[in-house]
Amino acid sequence: MAPEEITELLKKEFGEFIVGSKFDTAHPRVGVRADAWPEVARFLRDDSRTGFNMLRCVTALDLLEDDTLCAEYDLHAIRAPKSGAAPYELIHGICIEVSVPRNNPRIPSVADVWRAADWHEREAYDLMGIIFENHPDSMIGPNGKHPRRILCPDDWVGHPLRKDYLFPMEYHGIPAVTEMGQTRPVH
Amino acid sequence: MSWIENRFEEGLIITSLDWAINWGRRYSIWPMTFGLACCAIEMMAIGASRFDVDRFGAGAFRASPRQADLMIVAGTVTYKMASRVKRLYNQMPEPKYVMAMGACTIGGGPYFKNGYHVVKGVDLVVPVDIYVPGCPPRPETLIEGILRLQDMIKNQSLARDRWQGAKEKVLASTPTYA
Ligand code: SF4
Numbered sequence: 173m174a175p176e177e178i179t180e181l182l183k184k185e186f187g188e189f190i191v192g193s194k195f196d197t198a199h200p201r202v203g204v205r206a207d208a209w210p211e212v213a214r215f216l217r218d219d220s221r222t223g224f225n226m227l228r229c230v231t232a233l234d235l236l237e238d239d240t241l242c243a244e245y246d247l248h249a250i251r252a253p254k255s256g257a258a259p260y261e262l263i264h265g266i267c268i269e270v271s272v273p274r275n276n277p278r279i280p281s282v283a284d285v286w287r288a289a290d291w292h293e294r295e296a297y298d299l300m301g302i303i304f305e306n307h308p309d310s311m312i313g314p315n316g317k318h319p320r321r322i323l324c325p326d327d328w329v330g331h332p333l334r335k336d337y338l339f340p341m342e343y344h345g346i347p348a349v350t351e352m353g354q355t356r357p358v359h
Numbered sequence: 360m361s362w363i364e365n366r367f368e369e370g371l372i373i374t375s376l377d378w379a380i381n382w383g384r385r386y387s388i389w390p391m392t393f394g395l396a397c398c399a400i401e402m403m404a405i406g407a408s409r410f411d412v413d414r415f416g417a418g419a420f421r422a423s424p425r426q427a428d429l430m431i432v433a434g435t436v437t438y439k440m441a442s443r444v445k446r447l448y449n450q451m452p453e454p455k456y457v458m459a460m461g462a463c464t465i466g467g468g469p470y471f472k473n474g475y476h477v478v479k480g481v482d483l484v485v486p487v488d489i490y491v492p493g494c495p496p497r498p499e500t501l502i503e504g505i506l507r508l509q510d511m512i513k514n515q516s517l518a519r520d521r522w523q524g525a526k527e528k529v530l531a532s533t534p535t536y537a
Contacts, residue, residue, distance in 0.1 A: 325439045
């Protein structure tokens with residue numbers, strides 16, 4: 173199925189939960205509202221017409237100008253080879269885009285739909301601060317429940333890849349600011 | 360400081376004993392098997408046959424800090440890793456030496472400016488004896504570092520604490536971890 177057809181199918185099934193799409197790129201994508209995302213994900217995986225059985229990647233974007241954070245899910249539908257040595261066959265692929273406001277970035281987790289989402293969502297939380305609700309590996313932080321960090325230590329402050337991230341001044345007694353006094357990345 | 364150091368006056372016997380002990384110590388520097396990033400690949404290379412650091416007595420890479428004399432900090436030290444590096448250093452028996460290998464461990468290297476997670480030099484965490492520059496240093500450079508460390512050990516004396524004078528400064532500038 174082409175991305176346009178998949179979008180039409182989704183629009184028929186979910187109506188107003190499908191927001192925006194972009195096809196004239198190398199990376200065709202469809203927007204989905206955050207509150208409907210787990211149902212859409214389940215549909216995309218289980219429906220025989222779409223059959224997206226593989227989550228390739230979760231990308232987090234910080235769109236500072238639009239005041240949104242955005243998670244992109246790259247989906248592939250693949251078919252097992254007929255004989256042992258042949259490569260897996262790609263049936264079709266699409267990218268789903270879920271945008272959330274920057275001041276309350278909450279997206280329901282899809283780690284129970286695709287197991288691959290587990291670590292990807294932990295990383296997206298760690299570096300971008302998107303809170304994936306009902307993530308199987310959650311912990312209670314000072315600001316409520318969130319996925320466990322995966323790269324930074326648990327007591328790290330802030331989310332380093334956000335564009336307004338401030339560098340730490342020190343970490344456990346180790347000075348962290350460079351001698352240029354630089355405290356934020358240059359973009 | 361080991362049990363024997365700093366207990367004697369300089370003298371003929373001590374000087375000869377120094378010579379013997381330093382001779383033993385400098386030709387059996389056992390490094391720790393401990394690599395943090397890309398520099399560790401070059402550290403592995405010096406252990407292999409082409410560069411063969413065993414020629415200088417430093418080829419017995421120990422898997423435990425308790426058997427090691429030299430900690431080659433080969434790679435990027437992150438804040439998360441810094442407490443582990445410190446703990447490994449504390450577990451090594453005296454006399455112990457630290458070599459900062461590569462730009463990352465000397466001063467943050469490529470991550471100096473935009474690396475939010477990289478310690479800007481491992482000397483902020485543990486006291487360093489030898490700095491080996493490069494990104495990564497070639498194995499020859501690392502061997503040169505080991506040779507310079509041997510020179511350093513050659514000039515040690517039982518009558519002198521290795522950290523004489525510097526010790527207070529070092530202790531004040533290195534944080535302690537539980
Ligand atoms: S100094 Fe260069 S080669 Fe060594 S760990 Fe850092 S980036 Fe890697």
